[in-house]
Amino acid sequence: MSHQRLLATESTWPTHRGKAYLSERVIMHGRDLHHELGDWHWHRLWLYSILGRDPGEQVAAMLNFFWVATSYPDPSIWPNHVTALAASARATASTSLVAGIAVSEASIYGRRPEVKALDFFYRAGRWCDEGKELEAFVDAEKASGRILYGYGRPLAKTDERIAHTMDKAQELGLAHGRFVRMAFDVHRHLENRFGYSMNVAAVNAALSADMGLSCQEYQLFASLAFTAGMVPCYLDARDQAEGCFLPVRCDSVVYHGPDKREWGAE
Amino acid sequence: MTSEFVYHSHFWLEEPELDNPFAARHCYCHGYDVYGQVITRAGWFEYLLLLFQGQRPSPEQCRLLETLAKVLANPGPRDASVRAAMNAGVSGTTPSSALIAALAAGSGQYGGGQEVTVWLQWWQALGADLPAWQARIANPEVEEIPDIWLPMEHCPGFDPNGDSTPTPVCQALDALATQAPAQGAVTWLSNEYQALEQATGYPLAMVGVASAALADLGLEPDQATMLYLILRLPGAAVHALEQKRLGWKLFPYYGPAIQLLNDPNTPDPAREGVSP
Known part of the structure; x- marks a missing residue:
């Protein structure tokens, strides 16, 4: 080169x-x-x-629903929280949203779990194509220490979006694809063995696999998925007194560090 | 404490003013009184390293970081991060958007922050073992699992678009080597970069030099990446400001460069080059 x-x-x-x-x-x-x-x-x-x-009307409608269903106008949700903080500090509207969008590429929610969940299903599909058992694939993933993205949810036991998403998939004739069925099979296995719940990332990824989206197409598609939920958080913080979005008092930062010490000559 | 919502910190303590629990009276960084002592007794780079590492750095570490800060302060107007900032500046957007643009374009795997992350991961795995580096270069580990990052397309720290080691890269490496630990990454890179260039087929890049210095400062990959991103912003800021002052008429418009290969219609050549 x-x-x-x-x-x-x-x-x-x-x-x-x-x-x-x-x-x-x-x-x-x-x-x-x-x-x-x-x-x-x-x-x-x-x-x-x-x-x-x-991609056609049905696929577009399904993917549109992903966005609608994840547009939570709640500033306790971390990307929204960032947007609200920016708004409260009186950043511009676009800058506030950009900050929220940027932190949507997270590891414990958002883009990284979505991408990895989609890849999980593609790899599971290839495994099963070789005549092997799905459960064995899941167990092998678990044994290798990999996180099974789409299963478990940091702050909640159930994911209310799954039922809505599957209703929409049913309506659009997309509820019975290979990977959607696989997603629920994986959940049954993980629930039985480890008590895992399923979150919408698994369902969305499985639907996306049935649509044939590549991992990066899915990542690009989802990159603005939280934006409609961020806007009300921006507006809310904007409408309150500046700097007053869930302020933190000094004592609310709990200190675990070294004792006080002098900065003397060394 | 009257709020149920608390954050935790292992390095920052704030004590409130008596009349306002939301105003800090004293701030302590790793136990040191920031406004009472640090700002008058410590140097900027001493404080920076204290923040990142939790202990007062040695004078040698401070000198190494200061030199690195000068190396990185302005990547120059051809660098993607600075060009992005210049685009912001010339268009009259906010100062923050210029720096956000610089951070975004400078965050990646080609000369950006993520390349520092990958370089330090290699360093942690391979250390100063030249044959191990040569073997990894010959057979790079391809991440099996897709991620938000695309696969690396070149050996971290080297420039696949280069021919020979650029003079400033050599000068920066020489300058840092005079201040870096004798058994550290900079010294090793200084001794071995030509062998590594032979293995890669392309030359050492500034990001490789910076990564080695950040490793010698004892920083973890994420810490090193953050500091690298921070230290490259001054140039982005100043170039953005300059382009704002110069104005958009002197700024290149690449319309004529964009060659659509599947144009369903014949474009009107007279329209080419029309500024927005």
Whole structure:
């Protein structure tokens, strides 16, 4: 490798993805934004921008529901909390939302569990394709020390979103795909063996696997999933007196560190 | 304490003013009185290392960090993080958005914060074992499980778009080597980087030099990454401010560079290059 490949793209950026011919027209994935895509709902366009194809009404409606169902306008939810803190400190609206979106790429909720849960189902599918038992795959994952993303939930025993999601999947004819059935089979096994609950990340990932989304398509798709829930938290904190979002008194930071000491000459 | 909601800290203590439980009267960092003593008695880099590591650093560590801070202070206007900040600056957005843009574009695996993380993970695993590094370079471990990060595309600390070691990288390595511990990562890298370059097929990068210095400061991968991100912001800020002052007419507009290969219509060449 060398700087030769920099020369190749120094002044030209060949692409199939899109281009804005300003004052004239805009092409996204080969289609005219205003003439061919202008009547689409924005969420469908969002999917098209990621996939480069129209996933169809049913898939779009299902994925739309993922977003709707996870738009919790509650500032106790961590990304929302960040947005509310920014609002309370009177950051701008976009900056407040960007902060919340950025911390949605977390390890104990949000993007990382979603990506890993989706990958889990794909790998489980390949395992089963070889004629092996699903339960053995789950046990092997557990034995290897891997976290089984989508099973268990940090602050709650049950996930109210699962029933709603499955109702919507039923309505859209997506409730009986291979990976959805697998998700519930995994849950039964984990519940019996370890008392694990299932959270919506498993169900959403399984539905996404049935749709054929890649892990990164899923990550990109979900990146704004919490945003509608953040906005009311922004508004709420904005409407209160500045700096007054769940303030923390000095004594509410419990100290476990070293005793007081002098900063003397060393 | 009247709130049921509490945070926990192993390094920061605040004692309230008598008239307001939400105002701190004294703040202690790892036991040291910050406003009563540290700000008048400690240097900036001494305090920084105290914050990160929990103990007063040696003068040698402070000098090493100060030199590293100078190395990283301005990655220059061609660096992705600084360019991102310049885009913010020229468009007249908020100062915070310029730094957010710099952090985002500078967070990744090519010259960014995540490359520091990966470098330190290699260092923790392989240490100063040149054959082990050469073997890892020849057969990099590919993460089996997909993550929010994409797989690494090059050996951490080296530049796959380079030809020979850039002069500032050599100068930074030399400067840091004079202050780094004799058995540490910087010294090892200084001695072995040419052998490593042979193994990778491409040259050492500034991120590799910085990672080695951060390792010599005793920082864990996450700590090192955070500090690396912080230390690169001054240049982003100043370049953003400069572009704001210079104005958008002097800023490149890449419209003509974007070549759509599957244009369903024939573009109007006369429209090419029109500024937004």
